[in-house]
Amino acid sequence: MSGAGRCREARRPTLEWLVVRRLAVLLCVALTLAVASSVPVAQGPSPAPITIVSPQGRRSLTVTTVNGGDYLSLDDVAAALGLTLRDDRVTGTTTVAAGGRTAVLTPERNVVSAQGRLVSLAAPPLRQDGRLVVTPEFVTRVVGVLLERRVDFRRAGRLFVIGDLRVPRVVVRGEFAASAAQITFDIAPAAEPTVTRAGSELVVTFAADAVDAAVPTVPANPLLQSIRPGEGASLVLATGPRFQSHRASVQPIDAGTTRLVIDLVAAGADTLTPGAPAAPAPPPPPAAGADPGPAPSLPPPGGVRTVVIDPGHGGEANGTEGPGGTLEKTVTLQVSRRLKTLLEGRLGLRVILTREDDRTLDQDERAAIANNNRADLFVSIHANAAVRPTVKGAEVYYLSVDRASLESRRAIQQPDALPQLGGGTRAIELILWETAQLRHLEQSATFAALVESALRGKVEMSPRPVQQAPFRVLVGANMPAVLVEVGYLSHPEEEKTLTSAAHQDKVALAVFEAISAFRGRLEKPAQ
């Protein structure tokens, strides 16, 4: 005990020792802070890798996050693309070479010399743990020069695409309810998709070299757990516990886009009748006892979620032509695009144009696009003409139906019954194409009145502003549908007006307001 006490007494620090020790601690802290401030800070969890897709194959690159941005090891990039690196310790530069072409970079400096031309980068190459790291921008703008090939960076899919490869952009959307879900893939440029079932997964494979896919986060639901990139040009849908079957359909949206729609059906839920135009019905209610999960982010049942706008005519069908040479097909497309922008931007609706460019479409295709997309509204945009050039003003039409034909069609539109496995029958509703619009006539009339009312405040109306006519394009639409004649191109003054952006904006705004009002009526609880 006394020995220990002596020992402590013998080690008691002197005043000088205390001062030296405190100075040493301060020095260590200062050095640590200095080093820390000079080295970029790595942040957060490891980011997803970036894949290089080239005619030679695919290679995945590890990504490091530095100061909030994605960086790649220059060594990895060089190894993947066959580049050579040479450090010059005297000048502190690194030379990147490929096929006799060179680029010279200096760490921490934003300017790189590539084949004698200066390339300014948004973020400079850095030294990280003794290695040089560069941004994706460096690869596209500097390495592309060295390879003498086009290098694209697809940020959504985290892909470098080198050379002329087929890498379509795939935008994935989902609508989820308790007993049904619909996943939509818009593929541009068009690449044929195939859907195969592998155990509890659905694999969507695209006829392409790779896919640049923007995959949404799947909300909790009993039918689909996740969507993830698969091998090659594919996406994998991991289905949920209530998933029973699926149905896939593919249709062209415009000249460059294909749409794949996969309907996921829960065990015990009825499926829609294949081949019949789909009714814009709300999702079926959840089965008793089933966990419906969180409320889907869908508007209330019966509301307006999808609008199909049909720019009249197109391609070989010019429609009418004004005395000044204005073509109807041009005006209808311009107005339709403005309307689409308004609906998407202000109401967040899903809006589909039956044609995005100058192409020929037959009448049934137009209605088919609306039916297959389960549109809640169909608006066909046209411009009119009269033999008397003084006739002018906008008009709104909805379908007129021969009363005798109506009765006979109703008679053949009774629900039918199909036998089910295990006995019994199940009622199905066959919707004949020719009678699709009949069930929506009342709502079409209501919507037509709303369009007329909105137009009246903004543009000149015809003396007969709302009319019924047996217009072919409205017949097969299985949702409220109207045809809007935005004015008369045969009237010389109105022709000039119809080509002006300001007037087209007025027309588009009026139809937008009518759709907004119609949506409000549908979603308002019955009084």
Place this chain on the structure above:
Amino acid sequence: MTPRRVATLVATCALVVGLGWLMFSFLERRLSAPTPDAEPAAPAAETPAAVGPHISAILYFVSEDGTLLEPRAVDVPLRDSPAAQARALVEAQLAATPPDALIRAVPEGVAVRGVFLTGRDDAYVDLDGTFVSALPGGSHNELMATYAIVSVLTTNLTPVTRVQILIDGREVETLTGHVDLREPLRKNEGLIRVP
């Protein structure tokens, strides 16, 4: 011959004449209803001008304000069968010079290939392609031209209630992309100005 026998004889004669008239009418209708593949039953009318017997028929033109069809009485040659009369009416509608300040509802230079009647009170009017190619487009023009043809038959030939327009012998979906022509159309009173 007793008065009773005379009355019986008169009644029998009246019955025979009545049955004969009914049979004649029935056979006339049947004989004037060829299939669409058949040749037209009646020869073409030379001109719409009434030379010889004629009827005062209602033809349709575009009204002065350009928005509606306006009915006007015009003399049309009388023909000896409903099918021939139907053809004469369509030819008159296509060829007639508009009176007053009215204008044509149908293109000029259109030839009638045939007019057929069926036992179901439908009429089929087969026009040549000029009816489409000479139409300047626009749903309004299409409505005016279509319903001028429909109305001239449904107004002037009582049994006819529906009319389908064929082009060059074939059924067409529309003329210029608007009016559904795949089925016979009824008269549209909403497009006709009330005199």
